[in-house]
Amino acid sequence: MGEVKVIGSTLSLFCTRVEWALKLKGVEYEYIHEDLLNKSPLLLKHNPVHKKVPVVLHGDRAIAESLVILEYLDDTWKESPMLPQDPYEKSMARFLAKFNDEKCILGAFNACKAEGEEKEKAIESAKESLSFLEKQIEGKMFFGGGKIGFLDFAVGWIPLWLGAMEQVGEMKLLDAEKFPSLHEWSQNFIQIPLIKEALPPRQKVVANLTAFVSYLRSLASHKQ
Incomplete structure (x- = not known):
């Protein structure tokens, strides 16, 4: 399915909800801690619009905004669905x-x-x-x-x-x-x-x- 990385801050509620979803899905991931006072080239490259965390890197894809990420995870990994089917x-x-x-x-x-x-x-x-x-x-x-x-x-x-x-x-x-x-x-x-x-x-x-x-x-x- 491709390697998964999370660019985030552990104190951010928006990043934490992404971690919860990944754990529920049983997806292994690497956590890349971002210094929000000194934003990295990696973050600016993969979220040039908002320049905010979280960002999930899945192979060569970058997905930003936590709610959007949750939906992406739900569509990509079908185990333990998070959204209703109706x-x-x-x-x-x-x-x-x-x-x-x-x-x-x-x-x-x-x-x-x-x-x-x-x-x-x-x-x-x-x-x-x-x-x-x-x-x-x-x-x-x-x-x-x-x-x-x-x-x-x-x-x-x-x-x-x-x-x-x-x-x-x-x-x-x-x-x-x-x-x-x-x-x-x-x-x-x-x-x-x-x-x-x-x-x-x-x-x-x-x-x-x-x-x-x-x-x-x-x-x-x-x-x-």
Whole structure:
């Protein structure tokens, strides 16, 4: 099938979801750690448009963007399918994954870095997005039903990275009483061996996020 390499950063939630998918599929791969402050010629060559990780190299092919990579892996390695076979269910999984990336992750991060009057507004907006995910997981073990799949990997940032955002932003978004189903899914998901073994240390995620948020706040203060 060709050699597989991942250009990534172990602290990135987008890179970690790709690792989860590769482990689920049983695909052996080489991990190439990228210094995001000093981007390598290899990364710039294979992702010249966005210049971001993750990038998967499969033989002479380069695939960028984590959700696109997940679909490529699912189409290439048929074992342990991640996406539903039904066209409607598949389209909904894609829609929800995009919603998760554009609304939930971004909303939580905006709430994390917000200060002053904007913070409460950002927190409420983030909770509103999470409430939509709550409805999708109600009564189910996983987002796709009885087994782990595409949407679980997309939403898999919640147990670790959302917790880090809550700590750095000194806030609470995923309240167990308000989001019981999402909270229970989060607790179960993080205990799955292939998920747990690919997670970076929480303290490193928190330290990295703290530095990034401080940098963004510093830039914002200089613009005022």
